[in-house]
Amino acid sequence: MDATTQLATTQLIDRDRRYLVHPLHHPDDHRQPLVVVEGKGAMLYDAGGSGYIDGLSGLWNVNVGHGRGELADVAAAQMRRIAFASAYIGATNEPAVRLAEKIVGHAYANSAAVYFTTAGAESNESAFKFARYYWKVKDRPAKTKIISRIHAYHGVTMAAMSATGMAAYQKMFGPMVPGFVQVQPPYAYRWQGNAEPGLGAAEAVEQAILAEGADTVAAVIAEPVMGAGGVIVPPPSYFPALREICDRHDILLIADEVITGFGRTGRWFALGHWGVEPDLVSFAKGVTSGYLPLGGVIASKRVHEAIEEAPADRKFMHAATYSGHPVCCAVGLRNVAIIEEEGLVERAAIIGKRLLAGCEELRDLSAVGDVRGLGMMCGIELVADKGTKAPALGLGPKITREAMALGLLPRMRAGSADPAIGDTICLAPPLMTPTEIIDRIPEILRAAIKAATA
Numbered sequence: 001m002d003a004t005t006q007l008a009t010t011q012l013i014d015r016d017r018r019y020l021v022h023p024l025h026h027p028d029d030h031r032q033p034l035v036v037v038e039g040k041g042a043m044l045y046d047a048g049g050s051g052y053i054d055g056l057s058g059l060w061n062v063n064v065g066h067g068r069g070e071l072a073d074v075a076a077a078q079m080r081r082i083a084f085a086s087a088y089i090g091a092t093n094e095p096a097v098r099l100a101e102k103i104v105g106h107a108y109a110n111s112a113a114v115y116f117t118t119a120g121a122e123s124n125e126s127a128f129k130f131a132r133y134y135w136k137v138k139d140r141p142a143k144t145k146i147i148s149r150i151h152a153y154h155g156v157t158m159a160a161m162s163a164t165g166m167a168a169y170q171k172m173f174g175p176m177v178p179g180f181v182q183v184q185p186p187y188a189y190r191w192q193g194n195a196e197p198g199l200g201a202a203e204a205v206e207q208a209i210l211a212e213g214a215d216t217v218a219a220v221i222a223e224p225v226m227g228a229g230g231v232i233v234p235p236p237s238y239f240p241a242l243r244e245i246c247d248r249h250d251i252l253l254i255a256d257e258v259i260t261g262f263g264r265t266g267r268w269f270a271l272g273h274w275g276v277e278p279d280l281v282s283f284a285k286g287v288t289s290g291y292l293p294l295g296g297v298i299a300s301k302r303v304h305e306a307i308e309e310a311p312a313d314r315k316f317m318h319a320a321t322y323s324g325h326p327v328c329c330a331v332g333l334r335n336v337a338i339i340e341e342e343g344l345v346e347r348a349a350i351i352g353k354r355l356l357a358g359c360e361e362l363r364d365l366s367a368v369g370d371v372r373g374l375g376m377m378c379g380i381e382l383v384a385d386k387g388t389k390a391p392a393l394g395l396g397p398k399i400t401r402e403a404m405a406l407g408l409l410p411r412m413r414a415g416s417a418d419p420a421i422g423d424t425i426c427l428a429p430p431l432m433t434p435t436e437i438i439d440r441i442p443e444i445l446r447a448a449i450k451a452a453t454a
């Protein structure tokens with residue numbers, strides 16, 4: 001790095017400290033911020049010119065990889081033609097219509113129509129309102145509660161935070177929105193009940209429904225694979241059992257596919273792994289691979305029909321200025337075309353297995369308690385003691401530092417967010433990551449874990 005660049009970076013960080021409030025902000029965690037200036041494929045480069053494998057695709061979102069000039073070209077062309085056009089009722093625009101049709105085509109057999117948002121939390125807020133709306137149209141207005149799972153991450157706006165199952169995100173922002181109930185997730189590694197974890201965790205949902213009264217519950221929300229909670233992959237029994245329970249009690253199933261959508265798990269949308277169709281899907285992140293902010297809700301046929309057939313005095317009065325934003329949707333459309341043309345969904349299934357197999361080899365290390373994954377999502381849970389599964393508190397940040405020095409940027413499920421379960425290394429590289437880079441990830445992690453535990 002030359003002196004001018006160094007000075008510029010120092011000044012930048014100084015001004016950052018003065019003017020910017022970061023997500024999850026605390027000054028102690030911001031002593032040496034990473035200043036990313038460029039990305040190419042699966043690699044990121046910092047202001048000093050050091051390269052890092054992007055082990056989490058940005059924040060689980062850059063599915064097609066960095067530096068895709070054609071997405072910039074599509075955005076620029078759309079901005080020149082018409083940058084903003086309202087999609088409020090009575091108006092529409094072509095990119096929004098075409099992207100909605102495309103998404104429905106790739107989603108579930110029962111998927112019918114899309115409402116666009118600009119982020120994951122807003123998608124979940126919207127999904128909760130779709131669920132409440134549905135039951136009001138069906139003349140069951142008391143069905144309003146939402147059941148979610150401990151360790152879930154659904155975003156941090158008020159209702160999404162209330163569904164999120166990590167106390168650290170709630171501690172300084174209470175009280176929570178009333179009517180949100182949390183139950184045990186299908187976390188096989190730490191499951192303590194008598195039943196098989198998939199069926200036991202589904203039964204935990206049913207117990208909550210019975211305790212609250214099915215007449216008061218609108219929906220259950222679940223990430224197909226829990227991401228920020230530590231890449232918790234459910235046993236195959238879980239979602240079929242959960243779907244059956246929801247059907248039996250007249251409760252909608254919301255799949256939070258903000259991470260798992262758009263190919264991440266080796267399918268366009270993830271519940272197909274277990275032959276299950278949700279009533280509502282929230283998505284974001286991979287729809288544009290993060291090139292512009294976009295999210296949405298996919299409504300199933302029955303939910304869409306409820307909206308289409310409602311009388312005028314019960315119309316769907318949900319809205320956002322940027323719903324169906326033409327530039328974001330144009331970028332989404334091209335991003336989906338890249339995923340199709342390059343076979344990235346199929347690729348995620350194949351190289352995801354390779355990544356998982358490489359990470360499985362880390363099990364011989366004393367700090368590695370569990371290794372799990374599906375498609376291009378992989379979690380390596382760290383423990384202080386393999387026998388007792390006691391969490392390895394504080395080890396995650398040390399491993400992150402060592403891994404970064406060796407050229408890999410992973411992300412931790414932080415034990416500081418939940419000391420009972422500790423740190424998990426989360427991996428979700430871009431779906432286009434070359435195999436040589438995939439193979440480097442476990443090698444770097446082995447060296448980083450050894451150095452951090454030496």
Ligand SMILES: Cc1ncc(COP(=O)(O)O)c(C=O)c1O
Pocket residue numbers: 059119120121122124153154155156223227228256257258259284285
């Ligand atoms: C499963 C899931 N849902 C919702 C969100 C919230 O998305 P956003 O940060 O775009 O609001 C996230 C973010 O990581 C997520 O992983």
